[in-house]
Amino acid sequence: MDDSTCVAEPSFSKASSSSTATNGRPARIRGKEAAGKREDASRLHVLDSHMRLNLLHQGATHLSCQSKGINDGYAKLARRYVKLFKDVLKTERVKIQPGIGRTFCRKCKQMFVAKVERCKLNFVQRKVMQRTCLLCGYSRNYEWNTGYVSRNEKHWKEEDDPFREEIMQ
Structure with a gap:
């Protein structure tokens, strides 16, 4: 045999060996690669639900600003949006900032907006x-403590999430 003849050797790559198992089914990805894929999938899932929550919150706020009374059509539709907001929070298990929940x-899921009087504020102590x-009583x-920072607010300050600003608006 001379050096000019070319013999094809089987190539064993990582992708081909892990793509199918011995029984013909695709093999499970393990280790860091699998953790990365799970993290990417969960991040995309959270981003979609955050966008939906942002849209519902903005819509409810806008409709509440448009309404003239406590129980007119715009206020009822805003309450429906808030109910959908709560349902998405429950099903998707997404955490929001405490200021949004307040x-x-x-x-009764009534949206509190400064333009329309929907709540009464008293100082108890x-x-x-x-x-x-x-509306419902x-x-x-x-508690009025200016220096208090809750556990969730500390978490939001520590985490650098570019989509966090969308939820706040």
Whole structure:
């Protein structure tokens, strides 16, 4: 045999060996590659649900600003958007900033906007503010502590997420 003859040798690459198992089914990807794919898939899933939440929150805020009274058509549609917002939060298991959750009533899903009077604010004690919904009567107490940062707010400050600003708007 001379050197000019070419003998084809089987090539064993990582992709071809891991693409199919011995039984003909695709083999499972393991290790760092699998973790990376899972992370990418979960990140895309969260981004889609965050965009949907952002759209629902902006729509509810806009409709609440358009409404003139507590129980007119725009306010009812805004409450429907908030209900859908809550349903997406439950099904997708997405965490939001606490300030966003405080913008609507927990009982009747009424959106609190500064333009239309939908809640009554009282100071129960020196540093405790009570907000009462005018539609359903649900009241909630908030502590007035300017230096307090909750665990979730610390998490949001530490995490650098470019899509976080979209949720806040």
